[in-house]
Amino acid sequence: MIRLIQRDLKLAVRAGGGFGLALAFFLIVVMLVPFGVGPQSDRLAPIAPGVLWIGALLACLLSLDRILHLDHEDGSLDLMATSPLPLEGLVLAKACAHWLTTGLPLSLVAPLFAVFLNLPLSAYAVLVLSLLVGTPALSVIGTFGAALTVGLRRGGLLMSLIVLPLYVPSLIFGADAVRRAAEDQSPATPLLLVAGISLASVALLPFATAMVLRANLR
Amino acid sequence: MPKTGSAPHPPALKVQDLTCARGSTVLLEGISFDVAPGEVLELRGPNGVGKTTLLRTLAGLQPPVCGHVVAADESMAYSAHADGIKATLSVRENLTFWAGVYRVARIDEAVRAFALEPLLERPAGQMSAGQKRRLGLARLLVTGRPIWLMDEPTVSLDGHARAQLVEVIKAHLAQGGSALISTHVDLGLQARHLDLTPFIAAQGSTDASFDGDWA
Numbered sequence A: 001m002i003r004l005i006q007r008d009l010k011l012a013v014r015a016g017g018g019f020g021l022a023l024a025f026f027l028i029v030v031m032l033v034p035f036g037v038g039p040q041s042d043r044l045a046p047i048a049p050g051v052l053w054i055g056a057l058l059a060c061l062l063s064l065d066r067i068l069h070l071d072h073e074d075g076s077l078d079l080m081a082t083s084p085l086p087l088e089g090l091v092l093a094k095a096c097a098h099w100l101t102t103g104l105p106l107s108l109v110a111p112l113f114a115v116f117l118n119l120p121l122s123a124y125a126v127l128v129l130s131l132l133v134g135t136p137a138l139s140v141i142g143t144f145g146a147a148l149t150v151g152l153r154r155g156g157l158l159m160s161l162i163v164l165p166l167y168v169p170s171l172i173f174g175a176d177a178v179r180r181a182a183e184d185q186s187p188a189t190p191l192l193l194v195a196g197i198s199l200a201s202v203a204l205l206p207f208a209t210a211m212v213l214r215a216n217l218r
Numbered sequence B: 001m002p003k004t005g006s007a008p009h010p011p012a013l014k015v016q017d018l019t020c021a022r023g024s025t026v027l028l029e030g031i032s033f034d035v036a037p038g039e040v041l042e043l044r045g046p047n048g049v050g051k052t053t054l055l056r057t058l059a060g061l062q063p064p065v066c067g068h069v070v071a072a073d074e075s076m077a078y079s080a081h082a083d084g085i086k087a088t089l090s091v092r093e094n095l096t097f098w099a100g101v102y103r104v105a106r107i108d109e110a111v112r113a114f115a116l117e118p119l120l121e122r123p124a125g126q127m128s129a130g131q132k133r134r135l136g137l138a139r140l141l142v143t144g145r146p147i148w149l150m151d152e153p154t155v156s157l158d159g160h161a162r163a164q165l166v167e168v169i170k171a172h173l174a175q176g177g178s179a180l181i182s183t184h185v186d187l188g189l190q191a192r193h194l195d196l197t198p199f200i201a202a203q204g205s206t207d208a209s210f211d212g213d214w215a
Helices: A002-014 A018-037 A041-062 A064-073 A076-081 A087-117 A121-148 A155-182 A188-216 B051-059 B091-101 B108-113 B129-141 B159-174
Strands: B013-022 B025-035 B040-044 B066-071 B076-079 B147-151 B178-182 B192-195
Touching: A002 A087, A002 B091, A018 A041, A018 A087, A041 A064, A041 A087, A041 A121, A041 A155, A064 A076, A064 A087, A064 A121, A064 A155, A076 A087, A076 A188, A076 B076, A087 A121, A087 A188, A121 A155, A121 A188, A155 A188, B013 B051, B025 B040, B025 B051, B025 B066, B025 B178, B040 B051, B051 B076, B051 B147, B051 B178, B076 B129, B091 B108, B091 B129, B108 B129, B108 B159, B129 B147, B129 B159, B159 B178
Parallel strands: B040 B178, B040 B192, B076 B147, B147 B178
Antiparallel strands: B013 B025, B013 B066
């Protein structure tokens, strides 16, 4: 499993653009908002938590179809499915590598982008924390969506339609945690809920993903 | 999957009355054969007859519709049409990855068998089709598994590489391994042949049901 994660990280760094793409996309989404709603800081600050979370979510979505599609295309998915590696472990490793190349960097650069949206200073730490504990769910749910659409041509759009609704709970509580912090309230409850969603997804979804993948490889 | 018994020469792989399907289309019915250790069986039949489907079923990618496949657990290694090579990784990195997956420590033997030494540090994406195929076949050597399921292994290999492949298979057989090879060319292995044409399922046909999307 660790080898698979290492290989995927190596591939992400070398594949030219795969790694930075999500970050660039996140930046552009966040930059577009002030152009759309106007640059007044009292208008931007209240929507900043939601915009940052939606941006992170969309950036995460962008690279999802690479998770399994490329491996399916070059045959390594078939070969790995016949290897001693359990399929559940394989999808978990894939999700883990996806998080390390998207969720983690997104969480770390989010405070930088929050400046553009005039997010109140009190919310920066919670923004990073909420993304750190929330994005694992996005990667794991995304891997599930990728497994559902793995054999399909142009499955990317279908996958977005399947995956985005499943992202809603993480989005609600993640953005709520940041908003509460911005308004000097305690963000503990929504933060715990976001973490709970992530933990439950990581614990349960790999089994469903492996089952779906097994059916799709037939 | 039940394990083989301890008879004097138990078959490495025993297939009984197997019916296999691709998706929901039943292609082959009632296949039975044995492969003993040290033996190679060549699968023959026209395009679309179900050679790949049979190999995928044996590899466990496709559950059999009915019938039994009896072999020791984790004894089979599958080599598909696609070699599972990552273009941005070097030959060494590709092989080392698979060796790691199968917990095999060394790749030298596999590299030597297919004369990949001069290509070791080259990104796999810059290799020719035949070189990629050699890398794909070298992967079988780092699985350490006794039964090789090979789907058209000679595709895009030149005469020299084909001779290397035959040598590798012979060495594998000499060590008690066995192989199932689907092929259209005679490899000169003095192998038993199994023509799949008599097993075509009633509702299946050869080219008509082939949607060109199996590889």
